[in-house]
Amino acid sequence: MIGNREFLYALAFLIVIGVLAVVGLPGNILNLFIFMMIIALAAQGWNLLGGYGGLSSFGHAAFFGTGAYTTAILQTNFGFNAWVGLVCGVAFGSIVGAVIGFLSFRAGLRGSYFALITLAFAEVLRVLANSWSVTGGAAGMLVRLQNGFTYLQFSDRRYFLLILIAFVAATLFLTRWLERSAFGAYLVALRENDQAAQALGVDVFRIKMQAITLSAGVTALAGCLYVQNFLFIDANVAYGSWISIEALFAAIVGGAGTIIGPLIGSVVLLGLGELTKSFAGGIAGIDLVVFGVILVLCVAFAPNGIRGFFSDLAHKRANRMDAA
Amino acid sequence: MYSPVIIIEALLNGLMLGAVYALVALGLTLIYGVLHIVNFAHGALLTVAMYLVWLAFDRLGLDPYLSTAVITPLMFVIGYGLQRFIIGPASHGSDNGILLVTLGLSIIIQNLLLAGFNSDTRTIATDYAFEVVPIGPLLLGLPRVIGLGVSIVTAIILWLILDRTDIGKAIRAVAKEKLGASLVGIDVAHVYAVTFALGTACLAIAGGLLMPSFYVSPTTGAAFVLVAFTIVVLGGMGSIPGALIGGLLIGVVEAVSSLFLGDSLGQIGIFLIFILVLLFKPTGLFGARG
């Protein structure tokens, strides 16, 4: 059982960032925090399926990109405001999740096969978006700059960070609800043992479907917000493997299947990545090398991520005190 | 519509490209068949081999076919070391752990190459790159004809190793029954590493065959990963003949679909095959170790 305490720490951390932002942060730090929050959202989406359900997806770009493109197209081609785009983006992202889930789970795919098929689905979408005129083809899409709350774009980017923080906090609550609900218990049960879960009356297919739909929706939300910040997407950004990988890395490094793991992971990874880049100068890709090394180290030495590492330490210390 | 000659040429080109694909898939399927792991770093290791071939040519002026003879044992050693000292210990033997460690490795390798060589595409200019072999009215590129021949020879050698040598027997024993093999004194960690090394060595040969007619950039291998997985899944995970036939088939599909759909949309054919095979082949083939 996850203590309430660390949940409160996570909220406090978000509040601190928010306050710092309002008080005033250098532009590059502000941008880093914005990016951390976007990745934290995407990673929390991944975590709902991959962490709690044990279904590691390598293709969450499929949902991120769908959210991003839906928002961009509705806003640019149809003149809807950003909130409509956001709701539709999340809805379409969820639908894509449900379709992929329906096909994969009906065929009984899990483990490596589920990872690979999600990657393939994301790639199919990438190729399609790269050649379809509605998505701007290989040239990509520019989203018009329209400042204002209804457009989720602000001349003062601090407001945007505050909105992101609110969304991240909301997903923390969502995940906490999940962890305490019957649905969450069923999801974890099927991760631990599929057969036993069925014997206890768990409709495994249905639970997986609900999980992937929810997971896709949250990651699509990250895509919708990404567009408002960067105002440009193309197929390689929206459906590229980078976002699948960062969402997965952040969740696993932070602690998959925990409430605060994805937030920890994205802050630590992107923070370290930024530090590496500033030390290594302009060497391309060096931050991703660091991500890869951290992932391998985590799998080797901290299978439950940073969060698990510290809670294990705490357990050990507690045990030692018991013994003493 | 295209004339029959163009279509037949596309088919044959696909077949020859498919032979090199088959070689890449051969390594992957061997590793899967024995270690029961999905090696996500396979594509990145192919890129490494291709860069080695390029370096040998660029710095030392070595012909790619010549340098492959040196790079193959080198890749064997790299593969052995990776499995024995990194993938094996770090993953604690769990499927998910292996998947993540090899994913992590692929990201590390790909971005180290990016840091070292930047994202430019590199090619090799040989005298024979554009030589053609005329067969009747058809003109076939020499590098691809060589690719087909060498791939077939490599597959036969690999089969002989597995069938005739002691280590080959040990590999087959471990593939069938890991526990039993270790009980009769086979060093499973060593056999795993040798298998992984053999699979990686196949990549060196594939790299040597690809470079004269292809290019390399840090992400080249990533493009091959899904192709190779498609072949392996199509041919049946762990099956060597399956990888050969699957490779040839996928090469043809790619050549034909890019002829009709254009290069960018042409890739979609492979992904769709991959998805369809995974979805509609009986799950028992895949679910066993899931």
Added chain:
Amino acid sequence: MLKAQNLTKRFFGLLAVDSASIDVEEGSITGLIGPNGAGKTTMFAMIAGFLSPNSGQVAFEGNDITGEKPHLRARRGLARTFQIVQPFAGLNVRDNIAVGAYLHTKDPREARSLASQTAERVGLGRELEKLASGLTIAGRKRLELARALATRPKLLLLDEVLAGLNPSEIRDVLPIIRSIRDEGVTILMIEHIMQAVMNLCDSVYVLSQGRMIASGEPRAVCNDPAVIEAYLGHGAAERIRSEGAADA
């Protein structure tokens, strides 16, 4: 309550269960015994919905459930344990049992308190916080039982819950099983330990090489020559009878 009729299961030409029928009376403890490899666990898997039979029917409380998925059967009140225990290894005992309890309540607090009560009932009350992976074999068997019980079954299928336990552990579990029946749960159990079968069961079915060779009151079944031969080999019944006659 449960009627399985002429169930047949083939695995690639191997006939695992051959037209076997079983009839479980409401309120009874019914045993399913037989030598190793007789097809008992296959029979269970077909009754619980984990395998679909090649032919034959399964009816539960008069409804044909032959093609129904396992989770739907669980909702009807048909729960099972696994011979090879299948705990949710990463969860603690209480959360393991709560998964069963969620079948009838969506309220986490209620499910958890129900789980605690159920744990108490099977003697796991002091290990609620322990991870399932940290339990002994006896503990895991109890956990299997508790999880199944938490679904509030009408019929409980027990697949060798006593196997691997030492005599004193068996002595502890027997009254638990009897008390479960006394509370109105019908039980069908696969068991190897004959003492337990004789002690608990109202009637017994004997499966041998996929066929149901005998059924009835335990004592009568044990003296059935066909049963003795199935366990001890051809001619054994004759030998035992003649030895018995010689002794007398």
